[in-house]
Amino acid sequence: MSGERPIGVIGVGWVGLVTAACFAEMGHEVIAMDIDADKVRSLNQREAPIHEPGIDELLERNAARLTFTTEMEHVRESARLLFCCVDTPPTYSGDADLSRVQAVVSQLADDGDYALVMKSTVPSGTGRAIRRDAPGLAYVSCPEFLKEGTAVDDFLHPDRVVIGADADAEWAADEIEAIYRPLGGEIVRTDVASAEMIKLAANAFLATKISFINEIANVCEEVGADVTEVARGMGLDKRIGPSFLRAGVGYGGSCFPKDVSALKQLAGNSGYHFQLLTAVIEVNELQKRRVIGKLQKHLGSLVGKTIALLGLAFKPDTDDMREASSLVLAARLQGEGAEVRGYDPVAGDPARELLPGVGLAGSAEEALDGADAAVLVTEWSEFAELDWKSLRDRMANPLVVDGRNFLDPRRLRDAGFQYEGIGLANGDSDEAASAPESAQASSR
Ligand code: UDX
Numbered sequence: 241m242s243g244e245r246p247i248g249v250i251g252v253g254w255v256g257l258v259t260a261a262c263f264a265e266m267g268h269e270v271i272a273m274d275i276d277a278d279k280v281r282s283l284n285q286r287e288a289p290i291h292e293p294g295i296d297e298l299l300e301r302n303a304a305r306l307t308f309t310t311e312m313e314h315v316r317e318s319a320r321l322l323f324c325c326v327d328t329p330p331t332y333s334g335d336a337d338l339s340r341v342q343a344v345v346s347q348l349a350d351d352g353d354y355a356l357v358m359k360s361t362v363p364s365g366t367g368r369a370i371r372r373d374a375p376g377l378a379y380v381s382c383p384e385f386l387k388e389g390t391a392v393d394d395f396l397h398p399d400r401v402v403i404g405a406d407a408d409a410e411w412a413a414d415e416i417e418a419i420y421r422p423l424g425g426e427i428v429r430t431d432v433a434s435a436e437m438i439k440l441a442a443n444a445f446l447a448t449k450i451s452f453i454n455e456i457a458n459v460c461e462e463v464g465a466d467v468t469e470v471a472r473g474m475g476l477d478k479r480i481g482p483s484f485l486r487a488g489v490g491y492g493g494s495c496f497p498k499d500v501s502a503l504k505q506l507a508g509n510s511g512y513h514f515q516l517l518t519a520v521i522e523v524n525e526l527q528k529r530r531v532i533g534k535l536q537k538h539l540g541s542l543v544g545k546t547i548a549l550l551g552l553a554f555k556p557d558t559d560d561m562r563e564a565s566s567l568v569l570a571a572r573l574q575g576e577g578a579e580v581r582g583y584d585p586v587a588g589d590p591a592r593e594l595l596p597g598v599g600l601a602g603s604a605e606e607a608l609d610g611a612d613a614a615v616l617v618t619e620w621s622e623f624a625e626l627d628w629k630s631l632r633d634r635m636a637n638p639l640v641v642d643g644r645n646f647l648d649p650r651r652l653r654d655a656g657f658q659y660e661g662i663g664l665a666n667g668d669s670d671e672a673a674s675a676p677e678s679a680q681a682s683s684r
Pocket of ligand 1 (some may be wrong): 450
């Protein structure tokens with residue numbers, strides 16, 4: 241693509257880095273800037289500051305097309321499309337903090353020969369506000385729909401690409417469409433406000449699906465039904481679809497909690513009470529705590545009991561612990577007087593800072609040694625491959641609470657465990673609880 245102006249990327253966090261690396265992979269020159277000089281230095285040495293499958297290979301393979309800088313001026317002078325990927329974390333009120341976006345806008349000229357392309361998730365109305373302050377700045381909304389752990393693949397094989405622009409930025413929207421067209425996803429051309437809303441509405445809907453199936457799971461426990469069967473039967477209806485119907489200990493991560501509360505706040509700020517989202521958030525908070533009741537059912541008081549958390553990241557294949565269910569769970573368990581241990585295949589470093597008082601183990605075996613119960617919080621594949629038979633003898637008490645319905649209950653019970661899932665028929669746990677080596681019998 242020589243001869244064309246490079247693509248600019250502003251903010252090289254997780255979204256920005258994946259975006260920059262994937263554009264380079266598609267053959268474009270990319271100039272990416274970040275205010276963090278240490279990050280820029282390591283990226284120029286081709287070291288990725290995040291754990292994301294495939295990113296190291298992309299940086300390596302496309303090194304010649306990727307430039308990282310701390311100078312906004314370099315980006316402004318050379319790029320025509322400036323993809324804004326700075327973060328928009330939630331404030332105490334639940335609104336999105338737009339200060340980093342505003343800092344970027346303040347450095348762009350109102351009459352520059354470039355367009356600002358918003359990839360950061362911002363509330364609907366942000367584009368209009370930016371254009372009010374900088375009426376000459378061409379502005380396009382092009383939200384990202386990447387999932388951590390599969391972000392590179394998601395970027396290169398999108399379901400759809402949403403491009404929202406008003407009439408004066410049509411030229412930029414056309415250029416963005418031309419860049420994305422080879423990837424094959426459906427291109428949705430629309431106005432700025434609708435593009436912003438598509439992103440928030442999509443994430444809020446997915447979060448709603450999760451809270452819905454979690455509530456179904458809780459009812460399943462009462463009526464002796466199995467939520468995995470229910471989800472299978474529901475998901476075969478094409479109008480519902482099978483994805484995002486996995487019951488568990490709630491959703492986490494950098495997007496769902498933030499975007500759901502941003503949409504709720506956005507509605508509230510304009511005088512509309514979004515009742516459904518209020519419930520979605522509350523159900524998710526309660527779901528993280530349900531494990532406590534399951535442990536108490538078998539162990540009685542948790543005072544002095546050792547509970548091992550398997551998996552600390554908000555989902556597998558990432559070291560991201562933002563809004564992870566493990567954070568709430570560990571704090572609640574400590575509040576109940578339990579001694580908490582944790583193990584995660586990659587999130588050990590962030591966990592050290594975020595989980596004070598939690599003993600971090602170097603392996604699942606170490607975490608489970610002498611423990612009164614194991615709680616599977618994140619479904620890392622290595623947990624399915626553990627030698628549960630031998631672990632049964634290492635633990636003080638053979639109890640597994642599977643917060644993701646990830647392990648094979650039959651295998652666990654055959655290995656001598658009491659097994660509790662989320663929304664599984666009571667038979668599973670009752671059968672185990674009446675076994676001779678019940679928790680009460682062998683608990684310390
Ligand atoms: C999400 C969106 O999927 C993505 O489109 C958006 O751009 C960013 O937010 P991500 O945060 O990476 O991506 O995670 P995702 O894989 O969607 O999972 C989010 C959370 O929901 C995780 O904590 C996961 O464990 C939980 N989840 C997901 C469930 O509890 N049940 C499910 O069925 C699916």
